[in-house]
Amino acid sequence: MPQNDDVKAFMPGERVTLAPLGTGALDGLHFAVKDLFDVAGAPTTYGNPDWARTHPVAAATAPVVLDLLEAGAALAGKTKTVELAYGLTGENVWYETPVNPHAPDRFPGGSSCGSAAAVAAGLVDFALGSDTGGSVRIPASYCGVFGIRPSWGAVSLAGACGLGPSFDTCGWFARSAAVMEKVGSVLLPAEGPGLPGPILKAEEAWINAEPATARALGPAMSALEAIAGAPMRVEVAPEGLPALYEHFRCVQAQEAWATLGSWVAATAPRFGPGVAERFAAAREMDPAKAAAGRAFRRAFRLRIATMLAGGAVMAYPTSPCAAPKLSVSLAGQNTVREATMGVTAIAGLGGLCEVSLPVAKVDGAPVGLSLVAAAGRDRALLRLAAALASELSLP
Amino acid sequence: MPQNDDVKAFMPGERVTLAPLGTGALDGLHFAVKDLFDVAGAPTTYGNPDWARTHPVAAATAPVVLDLLEAGAALAGKTKTVELAYGLTGENVWYETPVNPHAPDRFPGGSSCGSAAAVAAGLVDFALGSDTGGSVRIPASYCGVFGIRPSWGAVSLAGACGLGPSFDTCGWFARSAAVMEKVGSVLLPAEGPGLPGPILKAEEAWINAEPATARALGPAMSALEAIAGAPMRVEVAPEGLPALYEHFRCVQAQEAWATLGSWVAATAPRFGPGVAERFAAAREMDPAKAAAGRAFRRAFRLRIATMLAGGAVMAYPTSPCAAPKLSVSLAGQNTVREATMGVTAIAGLGGLCEVSLPVAKVDGAPVGLSLVAAAGRDRALLRLAAALASELSLP
Numbered sequence: 019m020p021q022n023d024d025v026k027a028f029m030p031g032e033r034v035t036l037a038p039l040g041t042g043a044l045d046g047l048h049f050a051v052k053d054l055f056d057v058a059g060a061p062t063t064y065g066n067p068d069w070a071r072t073h074p075v076a077a078a079t080a081p082v083v084l085d086l087l088e089a090g091a092a093l094a095g096k097t098k099t100v101e102l103a104y105g106l107t108g109e110n111v112w113y114e115t116p117v118n119p120h121a122p123d124r125f126p127g128g129s130s131c132g133s134a135a136a137v138a139a140g141l142v143d144f145a146l147g148s149d150t151g152g153s154v155r156i157p158a159s160y161c162g163v164f165g166i167r168p169s170w171g172a173v174s175l176a177g178a179c180g181l182g183p184s185f186d187t188c189g190w191f192a193r194s195a196a197v198m199e200k201v202g203s204v205l206l207p208a209e210g211p212g213l214p215g216p217i218l219k220a221e222e223a224w225i226n227a228e229p230a231t232a233r234a235l236g237p238a239m240s241a242l243e244a245i246a247g248a249p250m251r252v253e254v255a256p257e258g259l260p261a262l263y264e265h266f267r268c269v270q271a272q273e274a275w276a277t278l279g280s281w282v283a284a285t286a287p288r289f290g291p292g293v294a295e296r297f298a299a300a301r302e303m304d305p306a307k308a309a310a311g312r313a314f315r316r317a318f319r320l321r322i323a324t325m326l327a328g329g330a331v332m333a334y335p336t337s338p339c340a341a342p343k344l345s346v347s348l349a350g351q352n353t354v355r356e357a358t359m360g361v362t363a364i365a366g367l368g369g370l371c372e373v374s375l376p377v378a379k380v381d382g383a384p385v386g387l388s389l390v391a392a393a394g395r396d397r398a399l400l401r402l403a404a405a406l407a408s409e410l411s412l413p
Numbered sequence: 414m415p416q417n418d419d420v421k422a423f424m425p426g427e428r429v430t431l432a433p434l435g436t437g438a439l440d441g442l443h444f445a446v447k448d449l450f451d452v453a454g455a456p457t458t459y460g461n462p463d464w465a466r467t468h469p470v471a472a473a474t475a476p477v478v479l480d481l482l483e484a485g486a487a488l489a490g491k492t493k494t495v496e497l498a499y500g501l502t503g504e505n506v507w508y509e510t511p512v513n514p515h516a517p518d519r520f521p522g523g524s525s526c527g528s529a530a531a532v533a534a535g536l537v538d539f540a541l542g543s544d545t546g547g548s549v550r551i552p553a554s555y556c557g558v559f560g561i562r563p564s565w566g567a568v569s570l571a572g573a574c575g576l577g578p579s580f581d582t583c584g585w586f587a588r589s590a591a592v593m594e595k596v597g598s599v600l601l602p603a604e605g606p607g608l609p610g611p612i613l614k615a616e617e618a619w620i621n622a623e624p625a626t627a628r629a630l631g632p633a634m635s636a637l638e639a640i641a642g643a644p645m646r647v648e649v650a651p652e653g654l655p656a657l658y659e660h661f662r663c664v665q666a667q668e669a670w671a672t673l674g675s676w677v678a679a680t681a682p683r684f685g686p687g688v689a690e691r692f693a694a695a696r697e698m699d700p701a702k703a704a705a706g707r708a709f710r711r712a713f714r715l716r717i718a719t720m721l722a723g724g725a726v727m728a729y730p731t732s733p734c735a736a737p738k739l740s741v742s743l744a745g746q747n748t749v750r751e752a753t754m755g756v757t758a759i760a761g762l763g764g765l766c767e768v769s770l771p772v773a774k775v776d777g778a779p780v781g782l783s784l785v786a787a788a789g790r791d792r793a794l795l796r797l798a799a800a801l802a803s804e805l806s807l808p
Contacts, residue, residue, distance in 0.1 A: 039700055056671060074679030077696075078671045081664075084700040085707070171566045174579040174707075177671030184569040208711045269476075276451060276473045276572030284469030301472075305434055305479040312480070312569075316603045 025117040027136035028095040029053050034060045036079075036093040043200050045090035050136045050145040052129075053096040054103060054179040055080045064179045065101040065129075067112050068287035080177030082146065082188055082205060089204040094142050097132025101293045102278060103148060103181045105129055106156050106355050107342065111290035120162045121383040124341035127157030130191070134161040137191040144192040144201055150181045151270060152362035154189035155388065158374040160341035162384030164198045164407075165191045166400065169393040170369035173205050182273040185266075185366050194413035195404035198373070199397075206396045213391055213398045214329040217242060217249040220390075222259050223334030223361045230380045231335050238377035238387045241409040242333060246402070249333060252325065259360025262318075265311040266363035272308035275300040291348060315367045322368040326392035331402060333389055334361065336374040340383035364390065371396040373403045377410060420512040422531035423490040424448050429455045431474075431488040438595050440485035445531045445540040447524075448491040449498060449574040450475045459574045460496040460524075462507050463682035475572030477541065477583055477600060484599040489537050492527025496688050497673060498543060498576045500524055501551050501750050502737065506685035510739075515557045516778035519736035522552030525586070529556040532586040539587040539596055545576045546665060547757035549584035550783065553769040555736035557779030559593045559802075560586045561795065564788040565764035568600050577668040580661075580761050589808035590799035593768070594792075601791045608786055608793045609724040612637060612644040615785075617654050618729030618756045625775045626730050633772035633782045636804040637728060641797070644728060647720065654755025657713075660706040661758035667703035670695040686743060710762045717763040721787035726797060728784055729756065731769040735778035759785065766791040768798045772805060 028050065034057050038045075051057065054064050056076035063070040087093065098113050100106075108131030109115045116135035118126040126135045130147025134157030137145050147154040149167040158165025166189045173188040180186055188205075192198045219239075224232055243249060255262050275297070281287075282297050289297070326332070338357045342350065365372040370393055374386035389406070391399040407413070423445065429452050433440075446452065449459050451471035458465040482488065493508050495501075503526030504510045511530035513521040521530045525542025529552030532540050542549040544562040553560025561584045568583040575581055583600075587593045614634075619627055638644060650657050670692070676682075677692050684692070721727070733752045737745065760767040765788055769781035784801070786794040802808070 056675065074675045076675050077678035078674035080671050081667050081700075081703060081707075084667070085704055088700055088704045171579075174668065176575075176578045176668035180571075183571045184566075208715050272476050272479070273569065273571035276475050279473035280451065280469045280471050283472035305476075305483055308476060309480055309483045312476075320603050 023141060025119050025135045025139045026114050027097050027116045027132040027139065027141060029063065029098060030113060033095040034093065035095060036087055038090045038092050039084065039087040040090060042089035043203050044086060047091045047143040047197065048094040049086060049091050050095050050097045050133055050142045051083055051093065052099050052133050052147045054099055054148060055083055055146060056177040057083060057093070057096065060096065062179065065099040065110055065113070066287060068285055069102070072285055078177055081174050085204055097136050097145060100129035100131060101290055103129040103150060103153055104274065104293055104296050106152055106358060107351055108157060109290065118161055118341055121341055124343050124383055125160065127160035127341055129153040130157050134158060134163060134165065134191050137163045137193055144190050144197050146188065146190050148178060149187045149189045150185045151266065151359055151366055154191065155336050155362055155372055155374045156358060158191055159336035159386030160384060162376040163191045163193055164195060164376060164403070165189060165374045166198060167365060167372045168206065168396050169371040172207055172396055180277045182270040183277060184273060185270055195407040199400045199404055202397055202400045209394055209397050213331050213395060213402055215246050216330055217246050218252045218325070218330050218332045219249040220254040220332045220334045220364070221251055222253065222255050223364070226259055226357060226361060227335040227338040231339055231385050234378035234380045234385055235335055235387050238375070238410060239333065242406055245405050245409050254332065254364060262363040262367060263356060263360040265314040266359065266366050268303060268307040269311040269315065271300040271303045272305065275303065318367050319369065322370065323392065331389050331391050331399070333387065336386035336388040340380045340385050369393045371399050373399055375403055375407060376412070418536060420514050420530045420534045421509050422492050422511045422527040422534065422536060424458065424493060425508060428490040429488065430490060431482055433485045433487050434479065434482040435485060437484035438598050439481060442486045442538040442592065443489040444481060444486050445490050445492045445528055445537045446478055446488065447494050447528050447542045449494050449543060450478055450541060451572040452478060452488070452491065455491065457574065460494040460505055460508070461682060463680055464497070467680055473572055476569050480599055492531050492540060495524035495526060496685055498524040498545060498548055499669065499688055499691050501547055501753060502746055503552060504685065513556055513736055516736055519738050519778055520555065522555030522736055524548040525552050529553055529558060529560065529586050532558045532588060539585050539592050541583065541585050543573060544582045544584045545580045546661065546754055546761055549586065550731050550757055550767055550769045551753060553586055554731035554781030555779060557771040558586050558588055559590060559771060560584060560769045561593060562760060562767045563601065563791050564766040567602055567791055575672045577665040578672060579668060580665055590802040594795045594799055597792055597795045604789055604792050608726050608790060608797055610641050611725055612641050613647045613720070613725050613727045614644040615649040615727045615729045615759070616646055617648065617650050618759070621654055621752060621756060622730040622733040626734050626780050629773035629775045629780055630730055630782050633770070633801070633805060634728065637801055640800050640804050649727065649759060657758040657762060658751060658755040660709040661754065661761050663698060663702040664706040664710065666695040666698045667700065670698065713762050714764065717765065718787060726784050726786050726794070728782065731781035731783040735775045735780050764788045766794050768794055770798055770802060771807070
């Protein structure tokens with residue numbers, strides 16, 4: 019694996035590396051981990067210098083990292099994260115924002131920015147990230163790599179920093195569907211047979227996408243039709259994607275403050291742009307709004323479970339547009355975030371698994387197509403993603 | 414509610430109380446929370462003075478506590494926990510072990526010892542606990558109250574201290590099945606219709622129980638047969654309960670060190686009897702053994718899911734015996750723990766929901782009968798428990 023890091027994906031300083039602990043499905047592969055997973059002997063910065071300063075160096079390695087080492091992979095380093103994983107652009111003012119290798123004038127996406135950039139640049143074969151509100155899916159779409167947000171609870175987050183525990187998941191990135199599946203064979207629970215379909219074209223997410231993005235994904239949808247049949251149009255959110263985002267936001271903000279508020283209040287850490295504001299909003303979250311969000315989530319899960327029960331798979335644009343340019347204003351970033359998180363909230367609220375495939379470009383910048391299945395169908399979903407990648411002659 | 418605390422269930426010092434935030438299903442009820450759930454403005458001791466000393470006072474209240482307040486309940490105080498929730502007897506040498514109200518010469522069971530004791534003594538209507546390896550089920554059995562370990566992931570643990578994240582659950586205790594259901598109506602996800610049965614008598618757990626315990630549970634099994642039909646005998650663990658316990662122990666120990674090891678290593682805290690030894694073992698856990706434990710868990714979940722798919726419910730003794738006497742040696746405690754955790758590992762490894770009902774006594778001390786269902790069937794399981802309680806004329 020290359021040792022240079024022109025895209026600034028890795029944490030600065032000496033690289034945290036570990037040799038494999040065994041042999042298996044991941045023999046010969048190198049991986050990186052987002053710097054919110056503990057590796058014994060190394061600091062876990064969580065993207066913020068005050069977090070690093072106020073927490074001991076990790077004494078233990080996260081079990082998910084040990085599983086990868088046991089299966090033959092070698093750790094090549096720790097990658098940058100948005101501070102406390104609370105942001106979607108991938109910006110980190112303390113350790114420098116990673117470069118988007120396929121669109122250097124644009125954000126890499128976050129919060130798992132370094133992991134996506136390291137994979138896109140070919141520095142590692144795969145990389146671990148975490149996804150609460152889109153933090154694997156969005157950088158996968160923006161950086162033009164495969165990424166999975168597994169079903170909630172499918173992969174252990176022991177030894178990883180939390181943000182919104184009822185949404186937090188451990189996902190990963192790779193440049194090929196085959197490597198995505200290999201990692202899944204190590205980390206994911208066993209499950210029943212495949213996903214017979216049908217393919218559901220979730221209307222709201224397509225309408226929400228910029229027309230150029232929807233057009234660019236057309237060939238991939240045709241390829242999906244060739245292998246899985248004509249898609250059926252469905253409404254997944256008659257109440258509107260903004261309502262989904264709002265319910266997600268209220269539940270997640272309350273959990274973020276419950277998880278990290280004591281530290282924020284006691285430490286008064288320095289934060290980069292936007293992060294302090296998000297924690298201030300989290301602190302003020304009305305408990306009645308969060309309770310209403312949880313009530314909505316319960317009803318939404320029943321609805322989605324019914325829709326996906328027979329093995330159906332939803333398909334829609336991972337992000338409504340390619341990565342925003344680095345020059346975009348904070349207000350512009352907020353507009354993109356709101357449009358994006360209405361879509362990512364579908365799998366977030368539903369606890370569903372979602373795979374983003376790097377199938378297209380808009381204005382030369384990557385955009386991903388997402389396949390989304392019922393909770394617990396992660397392996398079958400990765401198989402379907404591999405079949406689609408093969409049909410499209412992707413790696 | 415009585416203000417005295419003869420059973421020493423509550424944390425010493427000024428009681429942490431909160432008025433309801435709204436009205437709903439829990440109007441008029443008082444509850445307590447195990448002192449590993451955050452309540453804003455109060456310390457979270459996690460049962461250990463060095464934990465309290467090295468962590469800031471909570472700035473936020475755990476969402477699960479807010480949900481109960483929103484639904485009309487009033488918080489009456491924080492209850493004692495075994496240090497870092499890592500123990501089953503209920504002993505706490507720093508804050509004094511709570512008294513088992515129905516068997517004062519015996520342990521209360523842990524780690525949610527204070528919550529079980531507070532409910533058993535009538536100090537509150539219900540109380541929150543957490544259950545990783547039996548920490549709600551065992552004190553429920555020992556103290557003679559209802560207790561539920563919900564399906565893994567069903568209730569948010571945001572704002573609660575973790576021990577083994579892939580096993581940790583948020584459960585509760587009450588003296589009546591009706592209150593158990595009311596709390597469930599607030600905290601549990603919506604779900605489909607009931608559990609049609611059959612009842613499965615899990616052979617190994619009955620053979621593992623002391624004969625007096627198995628005999629004492631006979632009338633409750635007859636009552637269960639009267640409402641749900643004759644039980645079928647099944648083998649749930651042909652590899653033996655000790656194998657289940659061993660796999661559980663390896664996975665959980667690795668997660669415990671991943672979750673708490675950095676703090677233990679940096680702080681070198683004082684620990685009561687047994688706790689330091691458990692963390693030392695956790696630190697030394699062989700990653701290959703933990704990986705094998707996770708592989709076993711995957712296969713076990715598929716097997717159990719098949720067994721319970723049609724709405725079947727397993728029934729077996731919650732604990733193989735009544736609470737050990739306070740005078741029992743550490744070696745004697747270890748023997749009981751091993752026999753106990755082979756049984757509690759069934760729901761633990763399976764991610765299942767389990768309700769313990771206070772149906773019998775042995776030598777004057779309580780023992781519980783457990784009903785165990787597939788993940789996600791918590792509400793239906795509580796309904797079945799209520800039907801059985803009614804058949805037995807329990808509250």
